[in-house]
Amino acid sequence: MAASSDRNPPPFPTAEESEPGLCDMADADSDEGEDIFVSNSNPVSVSRGVSQPDRVSEEPSDLFSEEAASSTAAKANGVHSDDDNDLFADTNVELSTDKSSSSARKEPSGPRHASTFTPSPAAMQPTSLEQLEEEEAKDSFDVDVAVTNPEKIGDGMNAYVAYKVSTRTSLPMFRSKVFSVRRRFSDFLGLYEKLSVKQSLHGCIIPLPPEKSVVGMTKVKVGMDDPSSVEFVERRRAALERYLQRVVSHPSLLQDPDVREFLEREDWFEDKFQEVENEEQQLRKLHVVVDSLVIHRKELCGNTAVFAKSLAMLGNSEDNTALSRALSQLAEVEDKMEQLHQEQAASDFFIFAELLGDYIRLLGAVRGCFDQRMRAWQRWQEAQSTLQKKREAEAKLLWANKPDKLQQAKEEITEWEARVTQYERDFDRIGMTVRKEVLRFEKEKAKDFKSQIIKYLEAMLQSQQRLIKFWEAFLPEAKAIA
Amino acid sequence: MTSIDENSKEKLRSVSVDLNHDASLLIDIPDALCERDKVKFTVHTKTTLSSFQKPDFSVPRQHEDFIWLHDTLVETEDYAGLIIPPAPPKPDFDSPRDKMHKLGEGEATMTKEEYTKMKQELEAEYLAVFKKTVQVHEIFLQRLSSHPVLSKDRNFQIFLEYDQDLSVRRKNAKEMFGGFFKNMVKSADEVLISGVKEVDDFFEQEKTFLLDYYSKIKDSTAKAEKMTRAHKNIADDYIHISATLNSLAADDMTANKNLNIILSLQKVEGRVASDQDLKLTELLRYYMRDIQAAKDLLYRRARALADYENSNKALDKARLKSKDIPQAEEHQRQCLQKFDKLSESGKKELTSFKGRRVVAFRKNFIEMAELEIKHAKNSVALLQGCIELLKSN
Numbered sequence: 048m049a050a051s052s053d054r055n056p057p058p059f060p061t062a063e064e065s066e067p068g069l070c071d072m073a074d075a076d077s078d079e080g081e082d083i084f085v086s087n088s089n090p091v092s093v094s095r096g097v098s099q100p101d102r103v104s105e106e107p108s109d110l111f112s113e114e115a116a117s118s119t120a121a122k123a124n125g126v127h128s129d130d131d132n133d134l135f136a137d138t139n140v141e142l143s144t145d146k147s148s149s150s151a152r153k154e155p156s157g158p159r160h161a162s163t164f165t166p167s168p169a170a171m172q173p174t175s176l177e178q179l180e181e182e183e184a185k186d187s188f189d190v191d192v193a194v195t196n197p198e199k200i201g202d203g204m205n206a207y208v209a210y211k212v213s214t215r216t217s218l219p220m221f222r223s224k225v226f227s228v229r230r231r232f233s234d235f236l237g238l239y240e241k242l243s244v245k246q247s248l249h250g251c252i253i254p255l256p257p258e259k260s261v262v263g264m265t266k267v268k269v270g271m272d273d274p275s276s277v278e279f280v281e282r283r284r285a286a287l288e289r290y291l292q293r294v295v296s297h298p299s300l301l302q303d304p305d306v307r308e309f310l311e312r313e314d315w316f317e318d319k320f321q322e323v324e325n326e327e328q329q330l331r332k333l334h335v336v337v338d339s340l341v342i343h344r345k346e347l348c349g350n351t352a353v354f355a356k357s358l359a360m361l362g363n364s365e366d367n368t369a370l371s372r373a374l375s376q377l378a379e380v381e382d383k384m385e386q387l388h389q390e391q392a393a394s395d396f397f398i399f400a401e402l403l404g405d406y407i408r409l410l411g412a413v414r415g416c417f418d419q420r421m422r423a424w425q426r427w428q429e430a431q432s433t434l435q436k437k438r439e440a441e442a443k444l445l446w447a448n449k450p451d452k453l454q455q456a457k458e459e460i461t462e463w464e465a466r467v468t469q470y471e472r473d474f475d476r477i478g479m480t481v482r483k484e485v486l487r488f489e490k491e492k493a494k495d496f497k498s499q500i501i502k503y504l505e506a507m508l509q510s511q512q513r514l515i516k517f518w519e520a521f522l523p524e525a526k527a528i529a
Numbered sequence: 530m531t532s533i534d535e536n537s538k539e540k541l542r543s544v545s546v547d548l549n550h551d552a553s554l555l556i557d558i559p560d561a562l563c564e565r566d567k568v569k570f571t572v573h574t575k576t577t578l579s580s581f582q583k584p585d586f587s588v589p590r591q592h593e594d595f596i597w598l599h600d601t602l603v604e605t606e607d608y609a610g611l612i613i614p615p616a617p618p619k620p621d622f623d624s625p626r627d628k629m630h631k632l633g634e635g636e637a638t639m640t641k642e643e644y645t646k647m648k649q650e651l652e653a654e655y656l657a658v659f660k661k662t663v664q665v666h667e668i669f670l671q672r673l674s675s676h677p678v679l680s681k682d683r684n685f686q687i688f689l690e691y692d693q694d695l696s697v698r699r700k701n702a703k704e705m706f707g708g709f710f711k712n713m714v715k716s717a718d719e720v721l722i723s724g725v726k727e728v729d730d731f732f733e734q735e736k737t738f739l740l741d742y743y744s745k746i747k748d749s750t751a752k753a754e755k756m757t758r759a760h761k762n763i764a765d766d767y768i769h770i771s772a773t774l775n776s777l778a779a780d781d782m783t784a785n786k787n788l789n790i791i792l793s794l795q796k797v798e799g800r801v802a803s804d805q806d807l808k809l810t811e812l813l814r815y816y817m818r819d820i821q822a823a824k825d826l827l828y829r830r831a832r833a834l835a836d837y838e839n840s841n842k843a844l845d846k847a848r849l850k851s852k853d854i855p856q857a858e859e860h861q862r863q864c865l866q867k868f869d870k871l872s873e874s875g876k877k878e879l880t881s882f883k884g885r886r887v888v889a890f891r892k893n894f895i896e897m898a899e900l901e902i903k904h905a906k907n908s909v910a911l912l913q914g915c916i917e918l919l920k921s922n
Contacts (some may be wrong), residue, residue: 329773332773333770333773333774336766336769336770336773337770339766339769340763340766340767340770343759343762343763343766344759344763346759346762347756347759347760347762347763350752350755350756350758350759351756351759353752353755354749354752354753354755354756357745357748357749357752358749360745360748360749361742361745361746361748361749364738364741364742364745365742366738366883367883367886367887369887370886370887370890370891373890373891373894374890377894497919497922500919501916501919501920504790504912504915504916504919505912505916507794507908507912508909508912508913508916511905511908511909511912512905512909514901514905515902515905515906515909518898518901518902518905519898519902521894521898522895522898522899522902525891525894525895525898526891526895528887528890528891528894529887529891
């Protein structure tokens with residue numbers, strides 16, 4: 048095990064630990080002994096390097112203690128430990144901070160785990176064999192998980208696949224009966240890593256996530272359409288699902304706060320984005336049905352008009368005078384009905400259908416805002432990567448003792464430091480704007496829908512009232528038949 | 530066993546009025562069983578007439594048995610001057626069955642609630658078709674039982690009483706008559722239109738009237754059916770809308786209210802559609818068939834007239850040739866007698882038919898108007914309530 052000092056270049060200890068290969072995807076780099084983590088994006092750890100000293104690297108020993116997390120900001124993902132060197136040679140791990148003040152700082156498209164290292168209650172461990180067997184017998188796994196909807200997020204080498212993790216449960220400790228979050232592969236690995244180092248779970252059989260595959264993932268990143276990529280993603284999805292099922296089937300693991308957080312915790316933006324997407328989908332469906340309603344009502348118009356004419360002809364044919372009159376009157380009523388149907392169809396279309404159409408498009412625009420925030424985030428990440436590269440280049444120059452180039456390198460570092468700061472600020476700002484805008488949009492939408500629906504219903508009300516008048520006028524005619 | 534309770538039967542029994550009131554012979558169909566495509570009706574008879582073996586009895590009958598009865602009545606010479614009540618149409622479950630099939634195929638694309646609701650609607654539709662076919666078969670028998678002449682028909686009695694399978698008897702009948710009459714009917718209209726010169730004003734008018742009226746009412750029936758179907762489609766659309774709103778509504782209070790009102794509107798729309806179907810479309814459909822039966826009567830009379838005219842010509846010929854005069858005279862007398870009989874009873878039948886038709890139309894129109902008003906008032910109340918609720922928030 049290498050001493051931490053070996054992996055402790057002055058400015059970014061975590062960066063060194065976590066990104067020896069930086070944005071380079073090739074796992075081959077991890078062969079270099081202590082370089083544990085190859086991550087293309089390890090944003091928060093890097094950012095923490097930027098914005099605050101990272102406790103993790105400075106106190107590696109803390110990682111092994113469950114109580115490592117101080118009450119203040121930095122919460123460590125226990126996986127960043129020296130011990131894990133061999134186990135997680137291929138792991139992509141992300142750290143995240145969960146600071147209430149800077150929720151905007153979270154990755155827009157990746158999951159955020161705040162791993163709370165609270166001591167696992169000793170009560171988890173049955174003290175006697177009998178108790179053990181008893182626990183086994185209880186065996187009510189009221190939790191069902193599914194991993195679905197693999198979705199490629201982002202482009203190029205920065206891309207990754209997000210899966211929908213859905214949970215269905217009757218256990219009260221969860222926030223609701225059915226819920227879902229988006230997680231990526233590295234999140235599953237992260238979960239495993241957290242669980243595997245917990246003292247409280249020592250001795251437990253921790254299920255293993257599927258293996259990482261650089262080749263497979265690279266193909267996916269580059270282009271997901273070919274069948275082998277599709278198959279790869281499907282195999283991985285299924286494997287992740289089995290992994291999760293095994294985790295939640297384990298009574299101790301199910302109780303673990305990290306597991307619960309993995310299943311439940313959502314980022315506001317993530318949440319909203321899902322909401323927006325769902326809503327758009329539903330509105331589209333609704334739009335289709337309303338279109339169908341409009342068509343059918345127009346059909347009804349046509350059929351009624353045609354029927355009215357036919358009935359008038361029948362009335363002319365009828366030899367009983369009173370009945371003949373009644374038939375003609377009925378034909379007139381049907382004519383008026385046709386008029387009503389016409390107006391109703393117009394209302395269906397202009398008020399209802401158009402409203403839906405507008406909001407489907409608007410929701411698209413809302414999604415666009417989220418995308419912009421995402422791009423701001425990516426720009427920031429890329430800048431951080433570049434900065435890292437520059438720093439390493441500088442380090443190399445120091446080593447190679449080339450003072451002439453060093454000056455330029457230092458200038459570049461300064462430049463990129465500024466950029467990183469700027470982009471981070473931009474990201475924060477856009478996050479706040481998006482948040483405000485979405486809330487404003489939702490208020491407007493509720494108002495808009497309400498007023499339009501009231502309009503629609505009022506039109507329908509008027510129509511029905513006229514209908515009553517028409518039939519009430521006809522009734523005496525019908526009674527007059529003799 | 531699907532049974533129809535008395536209440537709903539009362540509602541349905543509207544296309545023809547004043548039937549089944551004569552206690553000497555009361556007929557109804559209290560039960561029917563639907564097996565795949567075949568419907569088995571339980572025909573129940575209560576009678577005080579001595580011509581029957583028992584005062585109260587039931588037999589199972591299929592649709593084909595009704596058709597057999599109708600056809601034998603039509604073929605009976607003695608009834609040529611009567612309007613034979615139209616045969617009930619074959620039970621047609623195609624529409625709900627096709628829809629059920631489509632629903633099954635589309636199950637994957639809709640939510641569980643949507644699917645359940647659609648299924649319920651289809652089951653209701655299926656039941657409605659079932660009820661209608663029972664009604665129509667029942668009315669056929671009741672028309673017969675309330676007719677002074679037809680109620681005494683031997684085959685009618687067999688139909689009501691014979692506790693074994695009628696299909697054997699049916700086959701014999703078919704062999705006897707074959708498609709004879711059917712072929713005749715095809716050209717009936719032509720005979721009526723072009724045929725013999727009419728001697729009686731009443732019948733001349735009737736002929737003109739019935740021919741014209743038939744084509745008009747046939748047209749109206751078809752158009753009413755289309756209108757009813759469009760109404761049903763709209764009701765179905767409301768189901769889909771409410772289902773989608775349901776998925777949107779999860780936490781949204783306003784949406785929930787909208788959802789409820791859409792659901793209620795859908796129910797109202799559905800009822801409007803089915804009431805219209807019963808009161809208007811069924812009415813038109815029934816009288817279309819009845820008028821066809823009246824036309825058939827005219828046709829038979831026209832043939833009788835033609836026969837009479839031919840017999841006159843034959844008599845003249847016989848007189849000229851001085852051969853077979855008595856036979857020719859006898860033949861001519863018989864034809865005249867038949868023609869007169871047909872004319873006399875035909876006149877009676879057609880007159881009472883008019884009255885019957887007017888009464889039935891009146892009753893149905895009144896009921897239809899009342900139902901439309903009722904449903905519209907319901908909708909108004911719903912809408913007003915919902916609008917107020919939305920505005921107050």
